[in-house]
Amino acid sequence: MGKKLKPKIHVRDSIVDFLLRTEKFLNSSQATDELQIQFRLEKLEAKWDEFEEVQCDIEGSEEHEENTEAHRQVRAEFEEKYFEVRAGLVGKLPRRTPAPTQNGSSSEPAGVHTYVRLPQINLPEFDGSFEKWLPFHNTFRALIDSSPELSGIQKFHYLRASLRGDALKLVDSYPMSEANYRVAWNGLVARFSNGYLLKKRHLNAMFEFPKIRKESAAGIHDVIDCFERNTKILDQLGEKTSGWGAMLTHLLVSKLDDVTQKHWEESVSNEVEPSFAILVDFLKKQTRVLDAVSVDQRMTTSSSQAASTGFKSRPAKVSVNSATGNKGPRCASCGDQHSIAQCTAFSKLPVDQRLQLTNSKRLCSNCLGRNHMARDCPSKFRCRTCSKN
Incomplete structure (x- = not known):
């Protein structure tokens, strides 16, 4: 094998290896994820173009003549396997009903269906805020860090593009390279996956939530969202908030306005030990009541204003003005x-x-x-x- 031809054959071999890995995926239990199938189809089509280019270079080389039959055999086997794998991937995608044309017939040939490209998934951004760390970590790890098809340098580019503020400063200290991606990612995880600090911050979010001043649906919605969000995150961090019982219930009640607190105490007067879940359910019912009352009040106010405006120029109003000597309205x-x-x-x-x-x-x-x-x-x-x- 000539020195000039050897690098091209290495490239071709790597493309063939990718095709074989895709075939392995096709035959595995993972080949039910529609998103993964679409991504692999796109990658497979790009690899076809790369194979065509490098194979043409090999077959056009003077060194090709001594192994002409072997190179042709590689092309034939690759093409056969490519079409088999691609057809298998497309066949696992759900069928889409093609849009009819103006004459009512389908715009696709019979027996042919295509896969639909889903909207692009935008990576979340992380600026170093501890409350944003878990959603960022879970999403980035699922889409980028765990992807076998992305190189370390590609993952590093995605990581830098997703970071802002203090988090970006930490990663910027590492030179961009294949090996440094793992070092940078592990450094980011070590810095922000501090269980103690994360728990402390989510606890503080509930303790420092301001007390509602006046009964309102919006205020109750906010306090419910705060407590439900932070207790769920604490559960993910290993804290069993379901066992906090009376403490969590008392903390949430202390954030309510006086009127809502009174309604709550009246509703649980016969309860031995009302749970946090019962309290949240009660507050959600209160917001529905307040929302309904608010709508009724707006409608009543609106009707009163319209009626007041409409009857200002009626004759009864004019006769009173005339009797008292005041000037009435001028005729239009x-x-x-x-x-x-x-x-x-x-x-x-x-x-x-x-x-x-x-x-x-x-x-x-x-x-x-x-x-x-x-x-x-x-x-x-x-x-x-x-x-x-």
Whole structure:
């Protein structure tokens, strides 16, 4: 084997090895993960292009002539195995119904289906905050650190791109290289996977949560989210918060407003030892009640404001003003000191001219009042002829 041809054959061998590993994955129990199958398909297609390029170089070399038949045999075997493996991977993906064309037929040939490329998964960012460490650690380890298809230098690039602040300063101290990725990752884990500090910070998040000043659904939602989030993380860190019982319940109650505390004490007066789960369930019911009451109050306020605005220019209001000597509203039609509903000149106008006038003056065509239109008119009275607005 010539010296010039040897490196190319090594590259070709590595591509063949990847194909064999993909075949092993295809026949394993792991070949049910749709995301993994899609990633391997993309990688397999790239390896096909690499194989074609290096194989053409080998076959075009002068040194190729002495082993022509052997190199052709490698190509034939690779192509046969490639199509077999690729078809197997595509066959494990769920079938997608192709979009119909304008004439109603499918846009794909019969018997052919494609895999759908999922949206790109963005890596989480980590800035050195202990409360963000566990989600970052678990996600990065699953997507990048545990991936057998990424080299150490690729993983190092992903790691640096995901870090900010103090965490990035720590990793930046290591030169970018294949070997240094593992050193940098282990250093990051050693720095932030401090169980004692993590537990302390999540405990402090609950102890330092401010007391709710006034009964509100939003305030109760916030305190529930805080306690549920931090107790779940503490459970992941090895603390059995389910055994904290009375202490956790008392801590959560101490963060509630006085009204909610009173409701809670009334609801558990017959309970021997109410649990944390019962308290959380009670608070969630309270938020549903408060949310419903809040909606009703907004609707009532809105209706009252609309009714007040709509009846300001009614005749009863005008007659009171006239009796007390105050100036009443000016007529939008003739300009005299009376409402347009009492205007003789307006009532004598043809219907189309009356509509034109009310539209130009932006008056309600139902009650002739200002500041609203007929569709929003709060008046219960309708046209005596057609019963419409």
